Amino acid sequence: MVNKTNVQAAPTTISIPTLRKDFKDRVIAPGDTDYDKARAVFYGGMDRHPAVIIKVADTNDVSRVINLARESGLELAVRSGGHSVPGHSVTEGGILLDLSTMKDLQIDPESRTAWAETGLTAAEFTKAAAAHGLAVGFGDTGSVGIGGITLGGGVGYLVRKYGLTIDSLLAAEVVTADGQIRHVDEQTHPDLFWAIRGGGGNFGVATRFKFRLYEVPSVVGGMLVLPATPETIANFVAESEAAPEELSGIGNVMFAPPMPFLPAEAQGKLIIMAVLVYAGDVEAGQRALAPFRAIATPLADMLHPMGYPEIYPPEQEDYHPVATAHTMFVDKIDLPVAQTIVDHLQASTAMMRVAQLRVLAGAMARVPVDATAFAHRNSKIMVNVAALYQNPEEKATHEAWVTNFATALLQNDHGAYVNFLGDEGEERIRAAYPGSTWDRLLEVKARYDPANLFRLNQNIPVLTK
Numbered sequence: 001m002v003n004k005t006n007v008q009a010a011p012t013t014i015s016i017p018t019l020r021k022d023f024k025d026r027v028i029a030p031g032d033t034d035y036d037k038a039r040a041v042f043y044g045g046m047d048r049h050p051a052v053i054i055k056v057a058d059t060n061d062v063s064r065v066i067n068l069a070r071e072s073g074l075e076l077a078v079r080s081g082g083h084s085v086p087g088h089s090v091t092e093g094g095i096l097l098d099l100s101t102m103k104d105l106q107i108d109p110e111s112r113t114a115w116a117e118t119g120l121t122a123a124e125f126t127k128a129a130a131a132h133g134l135a136v137g138f139g140d141t142g143s144v145g146i147g148g149i150t151l152g153g154g155v156g157y158l159v160r161k162y163g164l165t166i167d168s169l170l171a172a173e174v175v176t177a178d179g180q181i182r183h184v185d186e187q188t189h190p191d192l193f194w195a196i197r198g199g200g201g202n203f204g205v206a207t208r209f210k211f212r213l214y215e216v217p218s219v220v221g222g223m224l225v226l227p228a229t230p231e232t233i234a235n236f237v238a239e240s241e242a243a244p245e246e247l248s249g250i251g252n253v254m255f256a257p258p259m260p261f262l263p264a265e266a267q268g269k270l271i272i273m274a275v276l277v278y279a280g281d282v283e284a285g286q287r288a289l290a291p292f293r294a295i296a297t298p299l300a301d302m303l304h305p306m307g308y309p310e311i312y313p314p315e316q317e318d319y320h321p322v323a324t325a326h327t328m329f330v331d332k333i334d335l336p337v338a339q340t341i342v343d344h345l346q347a348s349t350a351m352m353r354v355a356q357l358r359v360l361a362g363a364m365a366r367v368p369v370d371a372t373a374f375a376h377r378n379s380k381i382m383v384n385v386a387a388l389y390q391n392p393e394e395k396a397t398h399e400a401w402v403t404n405f406a407t408a409l410l411q412n413d414h415g416a417y418v419n420f421l422g423d424e425g426e427e428r429i430r431a432a433y434p435g436s437t438w439d440r441l442l443e444v445k446a447r448y449d450p451a452n453l454f455r456l457n458q459n460i461p462v463l464t465k
C-alpha cells in the first residue's frame with residue numbers, strides 16, 4: 001500500500017498573527033502587497049495560493065517551519081529558485097517554505113571548497129566562485145536555484161569535464177521531517193547522503209551544501225548558430241561525442257527566433273542554437289571548437305574566450321513561459337533520427353518548439369551507477385523536447401505533439417532525468433529511479449520521512465506493510 005499523504009488526517013488552521021510574532025517580517029499572507037510576487041514561480045500557468053509564505057532566515061527557521069507543517073498537517077512546499085517544471089515549489093492552501101533569502105556563501109580558496117546556503121541561484125554562486133578562478137557546474141540557466149538542481153543531479157556546461165553537480169557535493173546540512181538538523185556526508189548518515197544526490201527534496205530540506213570547487217579561470221565558449229538539417233544535426237552530435245571532455249554543450253534545434261544577431265534570411269528557419277563551453281586552455285579550446293564551426297557556415301559565431309559566469313547572461317524577470325516537455329535519453333542521433341527531429345519540429349504549431357540535445361559521458365560516466373541516486377551514468381545523450389506557448393487552451397494539442405515526438409525518438413534507454421520531469425505520474429518517476437535505485441530510495445524515505453511530509457516533489461512514496 002502506498003501512503004501518499006501525511007498521517008495528520010485533518011489539517012488544523014494556522015494563525016497568521018502568531019506566525020508574524022514568531023517569524024516577524026518574514027511572513028507573507030494572502031492580502032499582503034507582496035503576496036502575488038512571492039507565490040509566483042518560473043513557469044506560467046500555475047496559480048496556487050499558499051495559506052502562508054515564510055521566507056526563512058536560517059536553519060533554525062527551517063526546522064520551525066517543518067515542525068509547523070508536521071503539526072498542522074498542511075501541505076509543505078519548499079522553494080529554492082522556483083524553477084520546478086511541475087510547479088512543486090508552490091502549494092494551494094499549504095505552507096510555502098521559501099529559502100530565497102538564505103544566500104550565505106563561504107568560499108575557501110585554499111581547500112577549494114565552499115559552503116553555500118540553498119537560497120543562492122546558480123548565477124550568484126558562479127559569479128562569487130569565479131572571483132577566485134573557481135567553479136562548480138550547475139545548469140544552463142543562471143536563475144535556477146542551487147537547491148533544486150543539486151538535489152536532482154545537475155547537468156551543465158562542466159558535465160563531461162567535472163561530472164554532475166552532485167559529483168562536486170561533499171556534504172550537506174539537511175533538516176529532516178522530525179525537525180532535526182543533520183550534517184550529512186559519506187561518514188555521517190551515508191544513506192541520506194546517497195539519497196539526496198539525485199533523489200530530490202524527498203528526504204528533508206537541504207539548507208547548506210558543501211561543494212568541491214574546480215579551477216576554471218576562463219573558458220572558450222558561447223553561442224554558435226548553425227542551419228539545422230538532418231546532416232548538420234547528426235554531425236553536431238558526432239562532433240560533440242568526439243570532442244575532448246573539456247567541451248560540454250547543448251544543441252537546441254528550433255526555429256530561429258527574431259534575434260538581432262541572426263541574419264534576416266535565417267528568421268523562421270530551423271537552426272541549431274548551440275551553447276558550447278571548453279573549460280581549459282584558450283588555444284586548445286579554439287582547436288576543439290573548430291570542427292563545430294566547420295559543420296556549416298555559421299549563422300552566428302559568438303564563441304570567444306570568456307569568464308565562466310558569462311554563460312549566464314541576464315534574464316528577464318517577468319518571463320513566465322507555459323511549457324509542455326518530455327525528458328529522455330537516447331543512444332544515438334544518426335541521420336534517420338535527425339530527420340525525425342526535423343519532421344516533428346516542422347509539424348508543431350507551438351509558438352516555440354525545441355529539441356534540446358546534450359551529449360554526456362566523460363567524468364559523469366566514470367562515477368559508478370550505484371554511487372548516488374542519479375542512475376543514468378551510462379546514458380549517452382539527454383534529449384528534452386518541449387513546446388512553449390501562451391494560450392493554456394492549446395495544452396492538449398502540444399501535449400499530444402510532445403508525446404508523439406518522444407515516442408518517435410525512443411530507443412533502448414528508457415530512463416528519465418528527474419529535474420526535467422513534469423507532472424507525469426509514478427511510472428515516469430520510476431524511469432528516473434530504475435531498478436535497485438528505487439528500492440534504496442524507498443528504504444531511505446521510510447527511515448527519514450515515514451509520514452511523507454515532503455510529498456510535493458517527484459515523490460518517493462512511503463510503503464506501508
Ligand SMILES: Cc1cc2nc3c(=O)[nH]c(=O)nc-3n(C[C@H](O)[C@H](O)[C@H](O)COP(=O)(O)OP(=O)(O)OC[C@H]3O[C@@H](n4cnc5c(N)ncnc54)[C@H](O)[C@@H]3O)c2cc1C
Nearest residue numbers: 080081082083084088089139140145147148149155201206
Ligand atoms: C529554464 C530552466 C532551465 C533549466 N536548465 C537545466 C540545466 O541546464 N540542467 C539541469 O540539470 N537542470 C535544468 N533545469 C531543471 C532544474 O534543475 C530543476 O527545475 C530544479 O529542480 C530547479 O531548482 P530550483 O531550486 O530553481 O527549483 P524549485 O522549484 O525551488 O525546487 C525544485 C524542487 O526541488 C525541491 N527543493 C528545492 N530546494 C530544496 C531544498 N533546499 N531542500 C529540499 N528540497 C528542495 C522543491 O521542493 C521542488 O520539489 C532547468 C529548469 C528550467 C526551468
